[in-house]
Amino acid sequence: MTKLLYVAASPRGTNSQSGKLADAYLDARLAGEPELVVDRLDLWSADLPEFDGDKAAAKMTFFGLGQMDAPQQTAWDQIVAITQRFTDADEYVFSVPMWNGGIPYKLKQYIDIITQPGLLFGFDPEAGYSGLLEGKTAQVFYTSGVYAPGAPAKYGADFHATYLDWWLNFIGVTQVNVTRFQPSLLTADPQGDQAKAISRAREMALQPA
Template sequence: MTKLLVVKAHPHVEPSLSLSVGDAFIEAYRESHPDDDIVIRDLYDTTVPPLNDTTMSAWKHQKAGQELTAEEATLLSRHNEWLAEFMAADKYVFINPMYNLFLPAELKQYIDVMAVPHKTFKYTDHGPVGLIGDRKVIHIQAAGSVYHGPEANPMMTKLDFGDAYLRGIFILFGVKDFQSIFVEGADQNPTKREAIITAAKEQAAQLARKF
């Protein structure tokens, strides 16, 4: 069975442009892929396992073959559970708002947990090589200004570090099939708000049917 992992990285507030477009994607995907398994991971529902002093100590002890403390063992177990969920998926959808030209901290922390040598990529004499290249990704991101498309100032496009980062991470993982849906300009052009949302939902539904 094909598995779709949806990663939501948005606080639980309404209205949310990214979540509403994401929900439109999920609805269309479910209708066109009735036999697929859809798993939703809400990063604001549960805390992403941290990379902190305990994590580093646990990795050090594990590499040396030393016994872990109870705290270290628990934290590594959580890391492994989250990574296993990620690795079990065939397709990914990431949904987030732009925060100060980047991703929310929770999503960055999530990616840090997934970027594991010998799991999602490996080091070679010729540089890193991705290990999950058969997957697909769609990134749904909302922003108050316009950063992409024919109406965007080219300088603004360069300031979207979040989409570029996420795309770069999946290049590291070996994934080439990466598409983005940008819900942009609703704050900059409030009179066009509904048209912007409608267009993004239509794009999401179209991509969902082919994804």
């Protein structure tokens, strides 16, 4: 049975443009694959811990800097538990609006919590970093109000898709499909363009794995 983790990065609920795309994709997937298990992680209602000193110190022990004491081990166990939910999934769906050229800070916080040595990546002084996830796929739905790929610099820059694409590859998720609704505001036909983006999202659900 396939397990899909949907990471919702917008706080706008049913008004979220990226969320509408992700919902259209998931509805189409479930219609054709009713046995699919969907685990929804709403980052704005999730209890995400601060990546504080104990967690940072615990992480650095993997690079040979000291040993975990009891508080650090407790902090690390919390990280492991949160990351397990992510690694247990076979597929990922991300709904990601652009915020100030990048990703929402709640998504960055989540990424910083789970991107840990021995959990999502390995490191070798000679070979460098290596992603530890294998055989997983991701569907990413990007939206922005003004920015669009190829638009003049006065409309913004992309530290949004470029960052998330890099991160997914970094942890070993190399099969990534992208659907965009950019821009969602500065377009002659917002409703028409939204409908086309939703249609593309549904079509992605029908693509063979």
